[in-house]
Amino acid sequence: MAGKPQIPNLAEIWNDIKSGKIISDISKSVTESQVWTSSFRHGYADTPRNRVLQIASNVWLHLHPVKIHRHALRIKFTWCMGGITFLMFLVTVVTGVVLMFYYRPVGEYAYFDMKYLQYDVPFGMLMRNMHRWAAHSMVITVWLHMLRVFLTGSYKPPREFNWVIGVFLVTFTLLLSFTGYLLPWDQLAMWAVTVGTNMARGTPFLGHEGPFAEFVGVTSRYDARSVLLGGSLVGPPALLRFYVLHCILIPLVAGALMIVHFWRIRKDGGISGPL
Amino acid sequence: MAAPAKKKVEVVPEKLHVWPYLVRLEFLCAIIVMVLLTVWSITIDAPLEEAANPSKTPNPSKAPWYFLGLQDILVYFDPWFAGVVAPVLIIVGLMLIPYLDVNPKGNGYYTYTERKAAIWVYSFGFLVLWIALIIMGVFLRGPGWNLFMPWEYWDPHKVVALTNVDLPYAFGFRDYVWSSLFGGAVIIGYFAIGTAAYFVFERKAIKNVGFMRMFLKINLFLIMVGIVIKIVLRLGFNIKYVWVTPWFNI
Numbered sequence: 001m002a003g004k005p006q007i008p009n010l011a012e013i014w015n016d017i018k019s020g021k022i023i024s025d026i027s028k029s030v031t032e033s034q035v036w037t038s039s040f041r042h043g044y045a046d047t048p049r050n051r052v053l054q055i056a057s058n059v060w061l062h063l064h065p066v067k068i069h070r071h072a073l074r075i076k077f078t079w080c081m082g083g084i085t086f087l088m089f090l091v092t093v094v095t096g097v098v099l100m101f102y103y104r105p106v107g108e109y110a111y112f113d114m115k116y117l118q119y120d121v122p123f124g125m126l127m128r129n130m131h132r133w134a135a136h137s138m139v140i141t142v143w144l145h146m147l148r149v150f151l152t153g154s155y156k157p158p159r160e161f162n163w164v165i166g167v168f169l170v171t172f173t174l175l176l177s178f179t180g181y182l183l184p185w186d187q188l189a190m191w192a193v194t195v196g197t198n199m200a201r202g203t204p205f206l207g208h209e210g211p212f213a214e215f216v217g218v219t220s221r222y223d224a225r226s227v228l229l230g231g232s233l234v235g236p237p238a239l240l241r242f243y244v245l246h247c248i249l250i251p252l253v254a255g256a257l258m259i260v261h262f263w264r265i266r267k268d269g270g271i272s273g274p275l
Numbered sequence: 276m277a278a279p280a281k282k283k284v285e286v287v288p289e290k291l292h293v294w295p296y297l298v299r300l301e302f303l304c305a306i307i308v309m310v311l312l313t314v315w316s317i318t319i320d321a322p323l324e325e326a327a328n329p330s331k332t333p334n335p336s337k338a339p340w341y342f343l344g345l346q347d348i349l350v351y352f353d354p355w356f357a358g359v360v361a362p363v364l365i366i367v368g369l370m371l372i373p374y375l376d377v378n379p380k381g382n383g384y385y386t387y388t389e390r391k392a393a394i395w396v397y398s399f400g401f402l403v404l405w406i407a408l409i410i411m412g413v414f415l416r417g418p419g420w421n422l423f424m425p426w427e428y429w430d431p432h433k434v435v436a437l438t439n440v441d442l443p444y445a446f447g448f449r450d451y452v453w454s455s456l457f458g459g460a461v462i463i464g465y466f467a468i469g470t471a472a473y474f475v476f477e478r479k480a481i482k483n484v485g486f487m488r489m490f491l492k493i494n495l496f497l498i499m500v501g502i503v504i505k506i507v508l509r510l511g512f513n514i515k516y517v518w519v520t521p522w523f524n525i
């Protein structure tokens with residue numbers, strides 16, 4: 001009787017509902033559908049094969065190895081500090097995108113956008129607080145991570161290269177924090193960045209107050225510091241420059257380096273251990 | 276007896292699946308940290324002072340807290356060193372650590388006895404020259420970058436007598452050229468003697484460790500110690516510069 005629709009039997013359906021068979025029927029037809037099988041590449045049953053696939057067929061999780069030494073799980077060994085540092089980075093990325101919806105890096109607007117964010121935008125204050133405190137935490141946790149890696153001697157062969165990447169990462173973490181410090185455009189921001197960037201005046205050869213500057217001919221309007229600030233003081237051009245560095249250039253570079261960092265942990269044979 | 280042994284292997288395998296053992300740990304850790312961060316962000320607001328005003332310089336003007344160690348070194352060194360050369364040396368020096376420390380022991384576990392020197396140098400640099408100076412910069416540096424104890428009033432008119440002299444002056448040199456030559460001799464002599472002494476003491480290691488490694492290692496170390504010496508000279512003996520030249524002062 002092909003083509004003729006079957007008339008559902010109410011008593012049968014009722015039986016299916018009561019016995020729970022309907023649930024497994026539905027889940028079967030869902031998980032065997034084309035949409036499902038094309039999205040999820042393996043089952044969820046707790047089998048060794050699925051445990052492997054869970055990592056290996058997931059683009060995010062596969063930065064992990066599939067198997068690790070059991071000592072790598074000890075919180076006492078890693079303090080989980082690298083992971084927490086990465087989590088703090090992710091928090092700043094998410095909250096930072098929210099802040100970017102409301103913030104304009106323009107001398108006339110920046111400070112008032114901050115006020116608006118704090119007093120008028122729903123959850124604006126919370127987003128700002130989370131962004132700032134996560135950034136400060138990241139600075140602290142990256143230092144602690146570095147201390148842990150040093151104390152366990154994990155920079156020794158074959159992990160020398162990953163330590164070097166790490167030093168780039170700690171530098172970029174500080175630069176991210178520093179460029180963000182200017183954006184509220186308040187007294188704290190302007191003068192902290194003034195103090196910080198004044199150092200560039202002293203750059204040997206390239207800063208106008210630095211050693212040997214007279215042989216290069218740099219001036220206060222054209223030296224290492226003015227390149228950084230887009231002028232000879234911390235003004236609107238500096239705000240725009242720091243904004244672009246803070247929101248685009250440094251996060252991209254730091255993010256790329258983090259991926260290399262994680263990849264190298266895997267390629268170097270996983271977390272170091274006493275073996 | 277085969278059965279219990281096999282069971283033991285199953286319970287404590289050397290290698291574990293990342294899913295679920297590591298991923299669940301990461302997830303748990305992330306939840307705890309996120310709860311803490313959220314509570315922190317709800318209870319404490321990020322600071323926002325009055326609008327930026329280029330004509331109103333606060334006293335003291337402080338860099339962000341994580342740079343206050345470097346800002347404090349400015350008391351003892353000119354900006355070209357404290358603000359540019361020192362940070363570059365820190366970064367380069369850190370990157371060189373794996374290539375300079377050739378001690379094969381202590382790779383992948385905590386140990387103090389097997390690598391005492393390495394741990395002392397790193398801990399001193401990090402905890403004293405970086406962290407302690409930051410804590411001092413945040414809490415004890417007041418107007419005019421003067422030191423104030425926590426219970427003291429930050430008096431913007433506090434007068435601190437500036438009686439500093441340069442090292443050659445303290446040794447009786449009054450002539451500019453001779454002062455400069457003397458200062459140069461002190462600095463170069465410090466590095467030369469330090470390096471020579473190290474090579475003499477460790478002469479057996481040269482063949483294994485290599486000349487370049489040992490040279491970089493001792494000179495980076497001498498720079499770090501030199502910063503401490505300069506701080507002591509200033510605080511204890513009111514010495515401003517050791518070496519004054521027409522181009523730069525140290």
Ligand code: HEM
Nearest residue numbers: 078080081082083085086154162163166167169170271272
């Ligand atoms: C944005 C900054 C960083 C992130 C997100 C990060 C992340 C991580 C993570 C998740 C691990 C796995 C083990 C653990 O959690 O401890 C790790 C390991 C490692 N990190 Fe980092 N890290 C960062 C910065 C650094 C820095 C500054 C250094 C050193 C200068 C460094 C050197 C290393 C090394 C050598 C390992 C391998 C450790 C081992 O095998 O025991 N990392 N990193």
